[in-house]
Amino acid sequence: MRVPKITHIIFFALAVGFLVASHYIFDDYSLRVLNNIAIFIILAVSYNLINGVTGQFSLEPNGFVAVGAYVAALILLDADAKNYQFDLESPSAFILWLHSSNFLLALLAAGVCATILALVLSFPVFRVRGDYLAIVTLGFGFIIKILAINYPSITNGSLGLSSIPQHATLYYTGGIAIISVIMVLNIVYSKFGRAMKAVRDDEDAALAMGVNTFAVKTTAFSTSAFLEGVGGGLWACSFASIVPNEFDFYLTFQLLIIIVLGGLGSMTGAILGTILVIGGGEWLRFLDEPISLFGHTFDAMPGLRMIVFSVILILVMLFAREGIFGKRELTDTFRWFGKRLKR
Amino acid sequence: MEFSLFLQNMVNGFSLGSMYALIAIGYTMVYGVLRLINFAHGDIMMVGAYVCFFGMVSLNLPFIAAVVFAVTICAALGIITDTIAYKPLRKAPRISLLITAIGISFLLENLFNVIFGSEPKAFIVPEYLQTVLTFGDVTVAISAVLVPIITLILLAITLFILYRTKYGMAIRALAFDIHTVNLMGIDANLIIAIVFALGSMLAAIGGVFWSLNYPSIEPMMGVLIGLKAFAAAVLGGIGSVGGAVLGGFIIGFTEVVVVSLSPEFSGFKDAFAFIFLILILIFKPTGILGYNFEKSRF
Numbered sequence: 358m359r360v361p362k363i364t365h366i367i368f369f370a371l372a373v374g375f376l377v378a379s380h381y382i383f384d385d386y387s388l389r390v391l392n393n394i395a396i397f398i399i400l401a402v403s404y405n406l407i408n409g410v411t412g413q414f415s416l417e418p419n420g421f422v423a424v425g426a427y428v429a430a431l432i433l434l435d436a437d438a439k440n441y442q443f444d445l446e447s448p449s450a451f452i453l454w455l456h457s458s459n460f461l462l463a464l465l466a467a468g469v470c471a472t473i474l475a476l477v478l479s480f481p482v483f484r485v486r487g488d489y490l491a492i493v494t495l496g497f498g499f500i501i502k503i504l505a506i507n508y509p510s511i512t513n514g515s516l517g518l519s520s521i522p523q524h525a526t527l528y529y530t531g532g533i534a535i536i537s538v539i540m541v542l543n544i545v546y547s548k549f550g551r552a553m554k555a556v557r558d559d560e561d562a563a564l565a566m567g568v569n570t571f572a573v574k575t576t577a578f579s580t581s582a583f584l585e586g587v588g589g590g591l592w593a594c595s596f597a598s599i600v601p602n603e604f605d606f607y608l609t610f611q612l613l614i615i616i617v618l619g620g621l622g623s624m625t626g627a628i629l630g631t632i633l634v635i636g637g638g639e640w641l642r643f644l645d646e647p648i649s650l651f652g653h654t655f656d657a658m659p660g661l662r663m664i665v666f667s668v669i670l671i672l673v674m675l676f677a678r679e680g681i682f683g684k685r686e687l688t689d690t691f692r693w694f695g696k697r698l699k700r
Numbered sequence: 701m702e703f704s705l706f707l708q709n710m711v712n713g714f715s716l717g718s719m720y721a722l723i724a725i726g727y728t729m730v731y732g733v734l735r736l737i738n739f740a741h742g743d744i745m746m747v748g749a750y751v752c753f754f755g756m757v758s759l760n761l762p763f764i765a766a767v768v769f770a771v772t773i774c775a776a777l778g779i780i781t782d783t784i785a786y787k788p789l790r791k792a793p794r795i796s797l798l799i800t801a802i803g804i805s806f807l808l809e810n811l812f813n814v815i816f817g818s819e820p821k822a823f824i825v826p827e828y829l830q831t832v833l834t835f836g837d838v839t840v841a842i843s844a845v846l847v848p849i850i851t852l853i854l855l856a857i858t859l860f861i862l863y864r865t866k867y868g869m870a871i872r873a874l875a876f877d878i879h880t881v882n883l884m885g886i887d888a889n890l891i892i893a894i895v896f897a898l899g900s901m902l903a904a905i906g907g908v909f910w911s912l913n914y915p916s917i918e919p920m921m922g923v924l925i926g927l928k929a930f931a932a933a934v935l936g937g938i939g940s941v942g943g944a945v946l947g948g949f950i951i952g953f954t955e956v957v958v959v960s961l962s963p964e965f966s967g968f969k970d971a972f973a974f975i976f977l978i979l980i981l982i983f984k985p986t987g988i989l990g991y992n993f994e995k996s997r998f
Contacts, residue, residue, distance in 0.1 A: 414795055414798065484985075487794065487795075488735070488736075488737050488794065488798060489934075489981055491737070491798060492737060492930065492931075492934070493977070493978055493981055495927070496927075496931075496975075496977055497974075497978070499970075499974055500971050500974055500975070503967070503971045506967065507967040507968060606923070610802060610806060613799065617799055660810045660813040660814045660818070661810075661814055663806060663809075663810040663813075664807060664810045667806040667810060668803075670800075670802075670803040670806075671784075671785055671800050671803040671807065674789070674799050674800045675785070675800065678792060678796055
């Protein structure tokens with residue numbers, strides 16, 4: 358455990374202060390957007406741990422988010438609500454028995470389930486590398502969605518779950534976002550973090566230096582899965598309803614844009630990327646509505662936002678491959694400016 | 701299983717398998733030369749189906765002419781995506797290429813989504829292809845018979861180009877060692893463009909065939925089919941054209957046979973390709989006909 362530096366304490370205080378103050382400054386709509394941003398910060402930072410810091414191109418966060426969301430939702434819904442909702446098939450006995458109104462317990466269970474899944478999956482997934490790892494994880498993410506659709510007695514099939522208690526207020530999402538950023542940063546700057554970066558930069562060299570690369574990759578994978586599961590639980594409790602189709606490849610794509618835009622491997626980048634993509638996505642919502650330009654009204658073109666995002670992704674990859682922050686953190690950037698000033 | 705049902709499944713499996721095979725060839729060839737999983741390939745198939753559809757509806761072209769039109773457009777599109785999104789990244793890490801490929805894929809999907817709407821359109825199947833042939837108890841649409849035959853012809857042409865022409869030799873050399881090929885005075889970028897054009901043409905034909913058998917086209921149709929075709933390419937041994945065809949047929953047959961034998965698994969139909977893919981990558985990463993990873997392909 359490192360001794361916290363004064364800059365870190367200032368950042369922490371600023372984040373907590375902003376969290377409390379935002380309740381007094383913003384209207385309900387902005388608070389909802391902030392809530393989304395907080396959830397996506399958790400997802401992006403944890404995705405960055407496996408994808409940016411460890412360099413394993415996993416395309417599976419959608420699967421873990423789905424597992425977390427379903428576990429949390431099934432725990433929080435009581436038996437009456439389940440009996441009422443399950444239209445396709447009556448819920449199985451285990452699902453009916455499974456109930457607790459403790460929100461934090463449900464979140465923890467969501468995280469733990471995702472972690473267990475990640476630990477099991479890491480055996481097949483890390484037998485392959487590079488592009489193949491990408492396609493295997495993509496396959497698993499897809500299979501999780503197919504399972505959610507095809508077991509209506511557990512998940513209510515493609516109808517999904519609704520009227521999930523909306524426990525996830527901004528205090529919870531923001532608080533957990535701050536905690537997970539601190540947690541991930543501590544991992545990145547620990548012995549494990551250095552091993553992860555070694556695996557990213559040259560896996561064979563790391564192996565030759567005595568790093569147990571499988572253990573390192575599994576640690577990164579399951580830590581990221583834990584946070585993604587928790588994020589999924591928050592997601593379920595924030596939007597109050599979930600359907601399997603929300604958790605397809607599109608979600609992974611969004612997270613990928615976020616971390617690539619911010620800079621693969623940089624946590625500050627991931628946070629800034631989240632704010633830009635989710636906040637910017639909210640701001641660009643006008644693109645999906647009828648546009649009037651020079652007195653001429655164009656029809657609504659739903660999907661225009663996604664075109665803008667894909668073009669941004671391609672342009673970032675072509676012209677600014679390192680993203681906004683590259684592999685640096687905000688504090689590194691300060692240090693870099695400091696050196697410049699001293700000269 | 702009754703004999704007639706068996707025959708019916710055989711015909712359907714062959715038909716589905718050859719469509720996967722046509723698309724898988726593009727994946728395998730691009731992977732061979734660039735070591736890139738071209739995520740946009742499935743969407744090029746979708747573009748092929750749409751261009752053929754609009755060629756018939758808007759330009760009043762006859763079906764064959766519309767297919768030729770679609771093939772031309774897709775070949776151009778393949779070359780354009782290569783020039784815009786992949787060429788500047790030749791020396792970049794492969795992950796960057798993969799990300800731009802995903803970007804191109806989403807761009808094409810959403811572009812078509814915005815221009816043509818997300819609701820499925822009914823593909824117009826020419827009447828002479830709707831004729832139903834009856835052999836005893838077995839009834840098949842004539843297109844289900846024509847698709848595998850044309851696939852085999854196209855496969856023969858592809859193999860001829862690869863193994864009997866100068867360009868084919870250059871493609872194989874490129875797959876073997878891209879740096880040495882440049883030293884030998886071969887324009888690597890030109891050869892890569894040819895590979896993209898060839899793969900995209902086959903994908904366009906695959907897309908048209910798909911729409912003939914399942915006459916409903918939508919902007920997202922390429923995603924799942926593309927991923928399954930990629931799974932087929934890996935199953936057969938990525939980099940090997942014959943392997944891609946074999947993998948396509950295996951996955952096509954599995955889907956048809958399993959759904960026909962046990963309909964309760966039909967919900968999992970789309971997952972088979974991925975289960976195959978994962979098993980193959982774990983136990984025999986080179987696939988059925990593939991060579992060792994870093995050695996020659998094709």
